[in-house]
Ligand SMILES: [Fe+2]
């Protein structure tokens with residue numbers, strides 16, 4: 001229903017679960033605290049795992065098919081927000097239909113990840129809007145439920161329409177992207193002006209941009225940057241794409257960096273006590289968000 005392209009089933013879901021991408025990111029950027037505490041990350045360091053092959057294939061597809069035109073097509077399709085409308089709490093149930101069949105016993109559902117992120121932010125005494133960012137940041141993964149391939153929902157994001165940075169993971173796969181040989185897109189700033197600011201740059205399509213657009217009228221600017229760029233690791237972890245930034249981006253970067261560890265390092269096998277937390281979150285959602293969300 002969603003795509004004009006048709007992809008083979010093996011090209012739609014190369015990962016056994018979306019968590020495989022997140023585990024791969026965690027492997028790349030391990031928690032400095034758990035290293036300090038000598039919690040071994042050796043399990044993640046096993047590069048011969050079958051998971052690693054599926055993640056590699058996932059990035060091959062992502063880097064091959066996320067063209068400038070693909071992004072325009074997805075933006076035109078999804079940013080109309082005319083697919084569904086539902087109360088916020090029902091939206092979490094909807095998101096939770098995304099179940100991982102690989103390991104249903106050990107993986108926490110999407111809502112638990114959101115709640116663990118938001119609770120870790122709250123425990124550190126950050127403003128309540130940032131707690132809400134934690135709660136909402138992966139809502140855009142519902143794109144999978146609209147039939148989008150995994151590589152058009154998750155994965156590190158990167159600018160399209162300009163030269164690729166070798167700071168993006170698996171840069172060698174960009175050779176397969178039709179934009180790679182398109183003159184318009186291959187100067188360092190491509191279709192953009194130097195220093196134009198990220199707000200004028202189109203990112204590869206995925207859950208970050210989608211949730212940002214969904215939330216953009218309801219949260220402060222710092223929170224919107226956290227949503228919009230939380231998977232843009234080449235920027236917030238690697239410092240790439242400086243030629244596209246303006247002063248506002250450089251100023252907002254610290255907020256994106258502040259958020260990232262809560263997303264990456266809050267995972268815990270112990271699910272939060274939702275019964276106890278519920279009144280706080282009902283008030284928080286009511287304070288900032290409208291009664292229904294549009295998808
Ligand atoms: Fe995310």
Ligand SMILES: [Fe+2]
Pocket residue numbers: 113137138263
């Ligand atoms: Fe997340």
